[in-house]
Amino acid sequence: MRILIAPDKFAGTLTAPQAAEAIARGWLRRRPDDQVELCPMSDGGPGFIDALHAALGGELHEVEVPGLAGPAVTARYLLVDRTAYVESAQAVGLDQVPAERRTPMTSSSFGLGLILRAALDAGARRIVVGVGGTATNDGGAGLLAALGAGAEGARLDGGPEGLTGLTSVDLAEARAAVADVALVVATDVDTQLLGLIGATKTFGPQKGLSEEELLIADARLQRLAECTDRRLATAPGAGAGGGIGFALMLLGAEREPGIGLIAATLGLAERAASADLVLTGEGSFDFSSRAGKVPYGVAEIAGAALRPCVVLAGRVLIGAREMRALGVEAGYAMSDLAGEERSLAEPEAVLADLAERVARTWAIGE
Structure with a gap:
């Protein structure tokens, strides 16, 4: 057999x-x-890079990024020719933070944005981001900040709590940073960003959000969507990674189911x-x-x-x-x-x- x-x-x-x-x-x-x-295999979450590296070869690059629970962590991305494969969980993975130390109201996807910036500096012209198994629920606002996005009335790199008072978001610099790059977001779920079937309500509890915080965090992400693109918030996969999918779509990323991308590649x-x-x-x-x-x-x-x-x-x-x-x-x-x-x-x-x-x-x- x-x-x-x-x-x-x-x-x-x-x-x-x-x-x-x-x-x-x-x-x-x-x-x-x-x-x-x-x-x-992988669905875009932890193991995404390992599965692709085993199949494609390429070079693994290390990037030091802020840790979600204190010390900096060393994350990796895979560069094959001019395509970079990035695993969100390398920077903001749920498994990196013990349950008792998770702080989802202030945790940010900023470190993931630093990996994207490093891949851009290394000459990547296509970046595929596997999104899954993350501890953040900030709508990808931190990622946007790391690429140069600005905001009025709030901090993009401060988690959902940092979005309190948000009045506007300027994506011009972040979009310019990836203007000549093909972005792909490989998601492990079809979840949208907001509401009863959105990222916060569906996955917030496993990240440590209390019942009260679920409502607050979802409201903060709703404000982020209103200041950027409310329509994209309803797209399948926008809620992946606590909204990292949404942030990448704001930058022009095409969404692919992670399992389909891995299956085709392998x-x-x-x-x-x-x-x-x-x-x-x-x-x-x-x-x-x-x-x-x-x-x-x-x-x-x-x-x-x-x-x-x-x-x-x-x-x-x-x-x-x-x-x-x-x-x-x-x-x-x-x-x-x-x-x-x-x-x-x-x-x-x-x-x-x-x-x-x-x-x-x-x-x-x-």
């Missing part, structure tokens, strides 16, 4: 390459003569067509997986190639009928096999054990 292994990261425990290797190791314990092909459709079975996975396989996440994207591609797709995850929180609606034949959970505590303590070992069990069920000829 030929097995294509194309997982996302398992948030907080395994990178996508680590997950792919663990699945392969477990499968081969049961089926040592099978051909396995590893294709670690030739996933062709690789799926040559496999007998496609395995994918993520930390929690749930209803949010449909909103631009890796398992859904991989399952769509596998389905188009008429290949079965199976999910291995830390937890599986949807039933068989819902899985079929997502194009997934079956889902298997590490927590069901070994319990949540051991799955978190020994994720590679448990995932390998789970893959070995899946091989017994899905291997042809057994």
